Amino acid sequence: MPGPVYYKKYRQIIMDTSGLSNRLTNYGIHVDDLSRLRVLDEAAGNHAHDLRDTCHDFVTDVGHLAEIADGFLDVVDAVGNEVTREKVKAIGARNRLQTIAKEREAQMTQLSALIKEKQLARERLSTEHASLLRVQTEQNDFIDQFVLRK
Numbered sequence: 001m002p003g004p005v006y007y008k009k010y011r012q013i014i015m016d017t018s019g020l021s022n023r024l025t026n027y028g029i030h031v032d033d034l035s036r037l038r039v040l041d042e043a044a045g046n047h048a049h050d051l052r053d054t055c056h057d058f059v060t061d062v063g064h065l066a067e068i069a070d071g072f073l074d075v076v077d078a079v080g081n082e083v084t085r086e087k088v089k090a091i092g093a094r095n096r097l098q099t100i101a102k103e104r105e106a107q108m109t110q111l112s113a114l115i116k117e118k119q120l121a122r123e124r125l126s127t128e129h130a131s132l133l134r135v136q137t138e139q140n141d142f143i144d145q146f147v148l149r150k
């Protein structure tokens with residue numbers, strides 16, 4: 001019956017392990033529940049795992065924050081581009097209005113010159129008409145005198 005002998009040996013080894021565990025703890029080596037050797041005690045190991053999980057969550061959250069920040073920057077860039085387009089449109093509209101104002105001023109100047117020219121022509125024609133009426137009156141008088149003399 002080799003089974004019970006080996007069982008007794010393992011039982012004795014397991015029992016001796018608890019004493020060995022205490023001695024190893026003095027040197028900073030710990031034995032966990034599964035009889036594995038650890039450099040850290042169980043509390044520090046659990047704390048390290050918790051810290052690792054917390055760090056992983058933090059890195060994930062920072063990644064989400066970076067995505068949100070990238071989205072925000074994209075929105076800000078889009079709004080900035082829209083503002084720039086509207087600014088260019090406004091500058092173009094202002095320039096067109098200034099050009100239209102200058103064109104109207106030039107047109108007003110041309111029309112004023114044309115009005116003065118037409119007024120001078122009217123005065124000249126009016127004077128010529130008055131002169132022609134005088135000539136006609138003189139000629140009618142001459143004709144009347146000529147007819148009366150005959």
